[in-house]
Amino acid sequence: MTVAVWREPAVSGWGRLPMHALDHPERFELDGVWRFQLLHDPEEAVGESWGEIAVPGCWTMQDVGDHPWYTNYRMPWPEPPPFLPADNPTGVYEREVEVPAGWAGRRIVLHVGAAESVLLVELDGEAVGASKDSHLAAEFDLTGRVRPGERSVLRLTVVKWSDGSYLEDQDHWWQAGITRPVFLYATDPLHLTDVRVSADMTGELAVDAFVAHGAGTLPAGWSVTATVGDQPLELDAAWWADRVEQERVSSYAGHTRLVATVPDVRLWTAETPYTYEVKVFLHRPDGAVADQTSLRIGFRRVEIVGRDLLVNGVRVFFRGVNRHDFHPVTGRVLSAADLRADLVTMKRFGFNAVRTSHYPNDPRLLALADELGLYVIDEANIECHAYGHELADDPLYTGQFVERVSRMVRRDVNHPSVIIWSLGNESDYGANHDAAAGWVRRYDPTRPVQYEGAIRDDWERPQTASDILCPMYPSLDSIVEHARSGRQTLPLIMCEYSHAMGNSNGTLAEHWAAIESTPGLQGGFIWEFWDHGLLQRTDPAAGDPGWSDGVAAPGWRWAYGGDFGDEPNDGNFCADGLVFPDRTPKPAMYEHRELAAPIRLTYSDGVLTVRNRQHFRDLSWLSASYSVTGSSPVAVALPDIRPGGSAALALPDISEMSPGEAWLTLRVVTAHDEPWAPAGTEVCAPQVRLRAETRPLPDRAALRRPGSPVPLDDHGLLVHPLLSRAPELSLWRAPIDNDRDHASSWEVLAGLARRLVDVRRDGARAVVRAEYGDVATHVQEITAYDGALLFAETVTVRHDDLPRVGMVFETVAGLDHLDWFGLGPWECYPDRRFGARVDRHAAPVDELFTPYVRPQESGGRFGVRRFTLAGAAGDLTVHLDDDRRQVSVTRYRAADLAAARHHDELVPRAGCVVHVDAVHRGLGTASCGPDTLPPYLIGPGTYTWSWTLTA
Numbered sequence: 001m002t003v004a005v006w007r008e009p010a011v012s013g014w015g016r017l018p019m020h021a022l023d024h025p026e027r028f029e030l031d032g033v034w035r036f037q038l039l040h041d042p043e044e045a046v047g048e049s050w051g052e053i054a055v056p057g058c059w060t061m062q063d064v065g066d067h068p069w070y071t072n073y074r075m076p077w078p079e080p081p082p083f084l085p086a087d088n089p090t091g092v093y094e095r096e097v098e099v100p101a102g103w104a105g106r107r108i109v110l111h112v113g114a115a116e117s118v119l120l121v122e123l124d125g126e127a128v129g130a131s132k133d134s135h136l137a138a139e140f141d142l143t144g145r146v147r148p149g150e151r152s153v154l155r156l157t158v159v160k161w162s163d164g165s166y167l168e169d170q171d172h173w174w175q176a177g178i179t180r181p182v183f184l185y186a187t188d189p190l191h192l193t194d195v196r197v198s199a200d201m202t203g204e205l206a207v208d209a210f211v212a213h214g215a216g217t218l219p220a221g222w223s224v225t226a227t228v229g230d231q232p233l234e235l236d237a238a239w240w241a242d243r244v245e246q247e248r249v250s251s252y253a254g255h256t257r258l259v260a261t262v263p264d265v266r267l268w269t270a271e272t273p274y275t276y277e278v279k280v281f282l283h284r285p286d287g288a289v290a291d292q293t294s295l296r297i298g299f300r301r302v303e304i305v306g307r308d309l310l311v312n313g314v315r316v317f318f319r320g321v322n323r324h325d326f327h328p329v330t331g332r333v334l335s336a337a338d339l340r341a342d343l344v345t346m347k348r349f350g351f352n353a354v355r356t357s358h359y360p361n362d363p364r365l366l367a368l369a370d371e372l373g374l375y376v377i378d379e380a381n382i383e384c385h386a387y388g389h390e391l392a393d394d395p396l397y398t399g400q401f402v403e404r405v406s407r408m409v410r411r412d413v414n415h416p417s418v419i420i421w422s423l424g425n426e427s428d429y430g431a432n433h434d435a436a437a438g439w440v441r442r443y444d445p446t447r448p449v450q451y452e453g454a455i456r457d458d459w460e461r462p463q464t465a466s467d468i469l470c471p472m473y474p475s476l477d478s479i480v481e482h483a484r485s486g487r488q489t490l491p492l493i494m495c496e497y498s499h500a501m502g503n504s505n506g507t508l509a510e511h512w513a514a515i516e517s518t519p520g521l522q523g524g525f526i527w528e529f530w531d532h533g534l535l536q537r538t539d540p541a542a543g544d545p546g547w548s549d550g551v552a553a554p555g556w557r558w559a560y561g562g563d564f565g566d567e568p569n570d571g572n573f574c575a576d577g578l579v580f581p582d583r584t585p586k587p588a589m590y591e592h593r594e595l596a597a598p599i600r601l602t603y604s605d606g607v608l609t610v611r612n613r614q615h616f617r618d619l620s621w622l623s624a625s626y627s628v629t630g631s632s633p634v635a636v637a638l639p640d641i642r643p644g645g646s647a648a649l650a651l652p653d654i655s656e657m658s659p660g661e662a663w664l665t666l667r668v669v670t671a672h673d674e675p676w677a678p679a680g681t682e683v684c685a686p687q688v689r690l691r692a693e694t695r696p697l698p699d700r701a702a703l704r705r706p707g708s709p710v711p712l713d714d715h716g717l718l719v720h721p722l723l724s725r726a727p728e729l730s731l732w733r734a735p736i737d738n739d740r741d742h743a744s745s746w747e748v749l750a751g752l753a754r755r756l757v758d759v760r761r762d763g764a765r766a767v768v769r770a771e772y773g774d775v776a777t778h779v780q781e782i783t784a785y786d787g788a789l790l791f792a793e794t795v796t797v798r799h800d801d802l803p804r805v806g807m808v809f810e811t812v813a814g815l816d817h818l819d820w821f822g823l824g825p826w827e828c829y830p831d832r833r834f835g836a837r838v839d840r841h842a843a844p845v846d847e848l849f850t851p852y853v854r855p856q857e858s859g860g861r862f863g864v865r866r867f868t869l870a871g872a873a874g875d876l877t878v879h880l881d882d883d884r885r886q887v888s889v890t891r892y893r894a895a896d897l898a899a900a901r902h903h904d905e906l907v908p909r910a911g912c913v914v915h916v917d918a919v920h921r922g923l924g925t926a927s928c929g930p931d932t933l934p935p936y937l938i939g940p941g942t943y944t945w946s947w948t949l950t951a
């Protein structure tokens with residue numbers, strides 16, 4: 001009888017070995033090309049005709065007739081559980097296996113790293129077992145079935161849709177296939193089944209070794225030894241006292257505990273990721289080593305005291321990011337280099353924590369987090385978003401809930417980086433969560449458990465299933481108010497905040513100012529690391545797949561929901577990361593880097609102070625140089641400051657320097673090679689203003705001698721040889737993803753019809769009055785000087801909540817280089833500018849634009865005081881009257897951007913489109929979360945500002 005396990009929620013697998021934390025090195029790799037056929041459903045008979053496929057690999061990324069499908073939280077079909085679609089793509093993978101003759105007498109285990117969503121295993125036509133959970137390995141004992149030196153046929157059948165799919169309703173692409181490595185490994189029949197380590201900040205170490213024998217009965221006289229570094233561990237006498245026979249718990253299962261205290265122990269933290277090697281040896285009665293394993297461990301303690309989560313006794317801030325296993329070409333098959341590059345990027349941009357949203361990530365990630373230093377919230381593969389209410393309490397699913405959580409915990413328990421277990425995401429809350437939490441609390445009392453669904457409706461009461469108050473996208477006010485209410489009982493660490501979709505992450509600085517100054521708040525995890533754009537060919541004649549600086553190669557694009565004909569879909573909601581699909585950091589990453597900086601500068605009353613904002617280390621890993629606006633950098637010795645402390649730094653003498661604004665920038669780099677950055681890598685560049693601008697803006701030096709009358713056309717618009725379009729009022733921006741709720745009410749601003757009211761002239765001065773329906777009136781006073789034009793603008797707008805109030809003009813071709821004084825070098829906006837620096841910056845116009853996956857307003861720079869556009873056509877300079885204006889210079893009109901779905905649809909204009917905004921609305925994060933804060937909103941009223949144009 002065949003059981004259709006893919007539609008049996010009460011069955012999470014069969015024939016599967018328990019999950020463990022060991023790596024067995026004696027392997028026979030099975031990765032490579034396998035025979036493959038894709039069936040319509042798991043009940044279809046396997047045919048005679050085979051193709052080929054790469055293992056590991058998503059078949060959905062390998063052109064076999066089934067494509068990726070993106071939905072956020074709705075299931076791809078409307079029917080509720082237990083419905084499964086009749087069209088249920090099922091991949092049959094087959095290959096011959098011939099293990100070395102030398103493996104005779106060994107215990108042989110099949111390891112399948114991950115299969116999405118149900119795995120069925122057969123050897124030589126006989127069923128061996130099955131497994132669910134698309135993101136954990138499954139192992140099957142093949143001893144006695146595979147015969148060393150002889151050929152067997154191994155068949156792995158992977159069913160795409162199952163009852164498990166309802167638990168894997170995460171917000172990312174639905175893929176299918178075998179996504180992590182497959183191999184066989186061999187052990188002695190007498191083998192270690194698991195090793196668990198507990199290593200406390202006191203230096204106390206306990207190693208629990210679990211042992212079994214392939215024959216089922218343990219031989220008498222086996223023993224276990226272990227070392228930490230060079231130091232041997234001893235049998236734990238206290239633990240041993242109540243055991244009957246030495247090292248023999250029963251004839252069936254062995255368990256030994258060894259202990260040591262490491263003197264002068266060096267502790268593991270994300271800042272100081274110090275690890276020790278532990279080796280465990282299992283000996284036969286004659287003392288020979290039957291099995292052994294080696295692992296890297298870290299001594300540290302995680303505990304909750306009051307409402308603080310402490311690492312080694314210190315209340316740390318969690319500067320975290322949510323991460324999916326993602327790759328733009330493979331879907332989610334990752335190399336060791338991919339995984340390292342992800343974490344290296346996080347470290348370089350100041351992140352100290354990662355949440356493995358929303359399933360156990362590739363296991364190699366945790367070893368990297370241990371090594372590089374990142375705190376991990378390890379999350380189980382449970383998200384029944386569409387049917388949370390039903391499944392969280394469904395007894396048929398209890399087993400799957402507990403298994404998904406417990407198997408993750410058993411896999412990852414020895415990693416010092418893992419500091420919190422998460423029961424999953426967005427699955428309402430029910431008894432199945434409490435069952436899983438209960439299992440974890442018994443198995444691993446050393447780490448807190450979190451689950452957002454448990455705290456969602458009640459922030460005050462301690463919860464069975466969550467030790468952390470881990471809300472998603474709360475308003476800043478609400479968390480500050482809670483922390484100050486006197487009713488906070490749990491550490492508050494947001495599991496998701498600051499949604500990075502498109503041009504986003506406004507108000508990060510306000511968030512961190514509040515977190516750092518409010519006891520009870522400890523940070524959170526930005527949503528999310530990746531833009532999940534899949535590389536898709538759009539032109540059959542396109543060259544090799546590729547990308548650079550966030551942009552897909554010509555003839556290719558970053559595909560999002562709907563681009564594969566996937567219906568229904570949730571569009572570009574999957575493009576919501578801090579890095580582009582090729583891992584190029586978006587400008588928001590620089591904002592985060594500066595906010596997370598180990599060093600902060602302040603300047604007041606003539607004293608420059610440096611503060612060490614780290615939790616555990618001094619500044620000796622950093623070196624620095626400073627420069628004052630316009631001067632060359634000078635190396636400076638950083639003072640010896642303990643974590644949390646500060647010291648004065650000698651100030652340069654600026655009295656001799658040229659007048660005008662003077663900013664001191666401390667450029668801080670790694671002093672030595674770090675595992676995540678070579679020596680000399682920029683870590684941060686805090687800035688303070690030493691002297692304000694003394695001359696009024698705009699630069700009136702150019703405005704002494706009156707010029708000839710302003711040339712205007714019949715519409716009262718400026719005629720200028722370097723402008724292809726005269727400066728006109730602009731109240732609209734191409735909607736960013738956060739503007740979704742405004743896009744329709746802003747349409748009236750996009751299509752403003754201008755009516756000239758009148759033009760009055762007075763010598764070199766012209767006053768042009770125009771009306772824009774009942775939305776706005778604009779009075780533009782233009783005064784011509786010798787070589788310069790002064791614009792005094794007065795705009796009265798009658799529209800709530802505007803994206804911008806400013807001027808837009810376009811230049812002729814041949815002005816391709818921008819030089820500016822103001823904030824930069826990267827894109828910044830009024831509510832995302834902490835990481836930008838006031839300086840003189842320069843860049844080719846083509847590099848100013850940010851290629852967000854779905855085109856939208858981008859490329860802006862805040863606080864521009866003046867800029868020059870130059871090139872073969874000449875040069876043109878604009879001065880602004882204030883240090884809070886917003887400027888963008890790109891090749892695209894706002895309407896061009898708004899009309900395009902993908903970056904490759906944009907056709908760059910030959911000239912430049914220049915926006916000079918008196919005010920520009922903040923970015924906020926409203927695509928999923930709070931909007932920008934009130935100071936960054938633009939309301940109705942009268943706006944006056946001035947600027948000059950010199951050419």
Ligand code: IPT
Nearest residue numbers: 072170171425426472527576928
């Ligand atoms: C939240 C999800 O946990 C995450 O997976 C992602 O979908 C994110 O939002 C938005 O991109 S859930 C949301 C309903 C708050």
